[in-house]
Amino acid sequence: MISNLNQLTSGSIISADVCIVGAGAAGISLALSLSGRGLKILLLESGFELADDPSQNLYQGEVVDEKLHSPPDKYRQRRFGGSTTIWGGRCMPFDPIDFEQRDYVPNSGWPISYEDLKPYYIVANRLLEAGDYEYDADKVFDAEYQAAIKGFQSDFIKTNNLERFSCPTNLGDRYKQRLILAKDVEILLGANCTGIRLDANGNHVTHLDVASLQGIKTSVNAHKFILATGGIETARLLLASNDVLPMGIGNQHDLVGRYYQCHIAGNLGKLTVFGPTSNVRHGYEVSPEGIYCRRRFALTPEKQKEISAGNMVARLHFPKIVDPSHRIGVLSGLFLAQNFISYEYGKRLKDGQAKLSTYLKHFANIILDPIDTSKFLYHWITKRTLAKRKFPSVILNNKSNQFTFEIHGEQYPNPDSRITLIEATDALGMRKVKVDWKYLPADIESIRRSLNVFVQEINQSGLATFEYNDDLLEEDLTRFGAYGGHHIGTARMGADPETSVVDANCKLHQVDNLYIASAAVFPTSSQANPTLTITAISLRLADHIAETLGVGKSTHSIV
Numbered sequence: 089m090i091s092n093l094n095q096l097t098s099g100s101i102i103s104a105d106v107c108i109v110g111a112g113a114a115g116i117s118l119a120l121s122l123s124g125r126g127l128k129i130l131l132l133e134s135g136f137e138l139a140d141d142p143s144q145n146l147y148q149g150e151v152v153d154e155k156l157h158s159p160p161d162k163y164r165q166r167r168f169g170g171s172t173t174i175w176g177g178r179c180m181p182f183d184p185i186d187f188e189q190r191d192y193v194p195n196s197g198w199p200i201s202y203e204d205l206k207p208y209y210i211v212a213n214r215l216l217e218a219g220d221y222e223y224d225a226d227k228v229f230d231a232e233y234q235a236a237i238k239g240f241q242s243d244f245i246k247t248n249n250l251e252r253f254s255c256p257t258n259l260g261d262r263y264k265q266r267l268i269l270a271k272d273v274e275i276l277l278g279a280n281c282t283g284i285r286l287d288a289n290g291n292h293v294t295h296l297d298v299a300s301l302q303g304i305k306t307s308v309n310a311h312k313f314i315l316a317t318g319g320i321e322t323a324r325l326l327l328a329s330n331d332v333l334p335m336g337i338g339n340q341h342d343l344v345g346r347y348y349q350c351h352i353a354g355n356l357g358k359l360t361v362f363g364p365t366s367n368v369r370h371g372y373e374v375s376p377e378g379i380y381c382r383r384r385f386a387l388t389p390e391k392q393k394e395i396s397a398g399n400m401v402a403r404l405h406f407p408k409i410v411d412p413s414h415r416i417g418v419l420s421g422l423f424l425a426q427n428f429i430s431y432e433y434g435k436r437l438k439d440g441q442a443k444l445s446t447y448l449k450h451f452a453n454i455i456l457d458p459i460d461t462s463k464f465l466y467h468w469i470t471k472r473t474l475a476k477r478k479f480p481s482v483i484l485n486n487k488s489n490q491f492t493f494e495i496h497g498e499q500y501p502n503p504d505s506r507i508t509l510i511e512a513t514d515a516l517g518m519r520k521v522k523v524d525w526k527y528l529p530a531d532i533e534s535i536r537r538s539l540n541v542f543v544q545e546i547n548q549s550g551l552a553t554f555e556y557n558d559d560l561l562e563e564d565l566t567r568f569g570a571y572g573g574h575h576i577g578t579a580r581m582g583a584d585p586e587t588s589v590v591d592a593n594c595k596l597h598q599v600d601n602l603y604i605a606s607a608a609v610f611p612t613s614s615q616a617n618p619t620l621t622i623t624a625i626s627l628r629l630a631d632h633i634a635e636t637l638g639v640g641k642s643t644h645s646i647v
Contacts, residue, residue: 090268090275092136093300100306104130104274106633107296107310109281109325112170113619114605114626115316116259116267117215117646121630123270124642130308131267132279132298135167137260142301143167146280146514147321149521156569157350157525160320163573168277169260171318171573172619177256177480179218179620181209183399185389186498186614192396194530195347195501196612199583199592205624212623214647217262218252219379225250228375236383236404237552238367242545244391249401253372253380253480278302282516284313284329284337284602293602299516312601312633316626319348319575319608323507324521326579326589338579338589338596345507347577348523349613350570352497352531355405357539357556359546361489367551370404370491371483380480385493386615387538395541398498398534399615402542405494406484412449416484417457418464420450460485493542493554495565497535499576499613500528507578525570532562574618579608593632594625605629 096102106122108115111133119131135143147161165171182202189197210221222228225248236247267273276298283297296308315322323345327336338344361368372380385402392399407414409423424447454461464484471479505526509519539556546554557564582588585597590609596602605626607618614621627646634640 089273090264090277092277093279093298093304093306094302096304096306098303098305102130102276102298102306102308104128104308104310105637106130106312106314107132107308108314108316108605109296110134110170110316110318110321110606111168111260111275112165112316112318113172113216113259114622115170115314116263117212117623117626118314118316118605118630119267119273120215120263120646121627121642122634123267123273124644125634125639127272127634127637127639129273130310131273131275132281132308133168133275133277134280135165136277137168137264139165139167139173142515143278146516146518148514149523150510150512152522152524153569156527156566157523158569160521160523164318164320164575167260168264168275169258172257172259175254175256175573175619177218177254177478178251178617179213179216179254180223180251180616181205181624182614182616182621183389185392186399186612190393192393193398193498193500193612195503195587197582198611199581205621205628208624208627209620211627211646212620213252215623215627216254216259216620217257218254218620219375219377223250223252224248225381225383228381229373236369236385237361237549238363240546240549240551242549244388244541245545246386246388247383249384249386250381251384252375253382255477280516281317281325282518283331284325286329286332286337286599288332290332291598292600301515311637312603314603314605314629314633316605318606319578320507320521320523322604322606322608323578324509324518327509328519337599337602340598341586343580343587343589345578346503346505347501347580347611348505348507348525349499349501349576349610350525350572350574351613351615352499352527352535352565353495353571354565354567355408355492355494356561356564357493357554359404359491359493359552359554361491361552363489363551365486365489368404368486368489368491370486372480378477380477382480385542387541391541392538395537396534397537398500398531400495400497400535400538401615402493402495405492406482406486407488407490407492410446412446412453414490415453415457415487417454417461418482418484420453421461422482423450424454495535496571496615497531497538497565498615500530500534501577501580501612502526502528527566532565535565536561574607574613576607576610576613576618579604580611581609582611594629603629603633
């Protein structure tokens with residue numbers, strides 16, 4: 089069933105066995121998994137099925153430095169389906185090393201292992217429509233034919249590391265009908281959680297305050313409450329709910345909102361591959377089950393430990409867009425259209441400042457490259473605009489065999505990188521957030537150490553050369569600030585209540601019926617986009633919730 093809070097009467101009390109706050113990747117995964125187990129499930133969503141400006145504006149807040157971090161109402165979507173309504177679909181799991189305590193990565197180490205999540209990764213992969221759970225390219229494709237650089241071999245760099253792409257699947261659209269038909273699930277739209285209310289001892293949630301922008305106010309009672317509201321909003325709710333615990337819920341040790349991580353990312357260097365263009369496969373391949381996949385370069389875990397470097401991956405990328413010497417008409421077209429592309433994607437096309445002469449050279453590229461430009465437009469319309477499973481991103485015919493590396497690296501947990509509250513309030517009277525994202529010199533040094541291995545291994549292969557400007561490394565990696573919508577670590581998981589907010593089962597240490605399902609609980613950020621791991625950890629939490637409530641497995645399959 090799906091309904092609207094505005095259809096209820098103020099003062100109403102809503103009851104459920106499990107109340108999930110937020111209908112994004114985590115919330116919808118939880119509801120699907122818990123359905124069919126004999127429980128009454130309530131799924132609260134602030135927004136509606138379509139984008140709604142008043143709801144979206146509730147995400148507005150302050151940023152300490154907008155050069156380092158986008159405004160908090162960007163990249164996140166306050167509507168049914170959450171940010172899966174705008175994501176690019178990239179899926180990959182965290183690596184086993186990411187869960188380990190590494191002495192060279194401060195504050196690292198999870199209370200669970202990769203093996204604990206692996207069964208849920210398999211289900212999450214299907215739920216997100218990313219195909220089989222297989223991320224070794226050599227097991228999916230012909231190793232030689234699909235090699236990123238033909239003939240390249242290294243004991244330290246893996247090139248058989250895959251990323252897979254969802255449709256991209258909007259979980260709200262994809263699973264809405266299934267949830268509506270589920271007799272044990274109620275979806276309540278326009279329902280904003282404005283407060284988490286504890287008993288006098290501060291260790292049990294009695295109810296949630298829920299309100300609509302039209303003024304309807306209700307209470308929600310449940311046996312178990314799960315915050316599935318993302319890394320920023322989770323911190324906001326915990327900090328704002330301070331009527332019993334003055335520092336906020338779960339914040340007895342001043343940890344909520346701290347250790348805020350995204351990813352360190354940027355395009356850099358110059359990779360030149362010798363021989364014909366057929367020696368490089370930098371685009372997407374289609375797996376046997378019809379999934380777009382792409383290879384990545386990554387250091388082996390043994391090499392990471394040897395050089396004390398965090399996890400990092402690199403993708404072959406087109407030359408720097410601002411420089412018209414690439415002679416690629418499509419790339420020049422994207423450069424000229426950068427101000428007309430959505431914020432989430434256009435931001436990374438604004439790579440440096442350009443003079444009038446540069447714009448003229450870009451126009452010339454378009455005029456002199458009509459065939460490839462026409463082919464690209466046809467491909468984009470048929471394989472992206474009109475396709476159900478969309479071609480993931482721009483891949484260009486590279487005539488020069490010259491590339492940059494698109495770096496996506498782990499950010500070290502930093503307690504001074506944090507989310508706090510300001511006095512200004514939103515339309516519901518809730519205090520807004522202030523985002524103070526900070527990176528460490530160690531983040532840059534970690535990537536520098538990894539890149540130096542790339543330089544050594546690639547240059548000695550005799551197949552290609554790679555170089556990067558060490559003096560510009562920090563600038564290249566921070567030009568666009570924090571990477572996108574990866575909001576991680578603000579309510580970290582751990583065994584010790586003095587150094588973490590939730591336990592291994594995502595339950596707040598000091599509250600017996602409050603859980604968190606989002607990247608907020610990740611102690612470290614890995615090299616990977618978080619969506620697949622968010623979904624997997626949510627499915628694991630669903631099993632734990634069912635076990636604590638004494639119910640068994642679902643009577644139907646999730647996917």
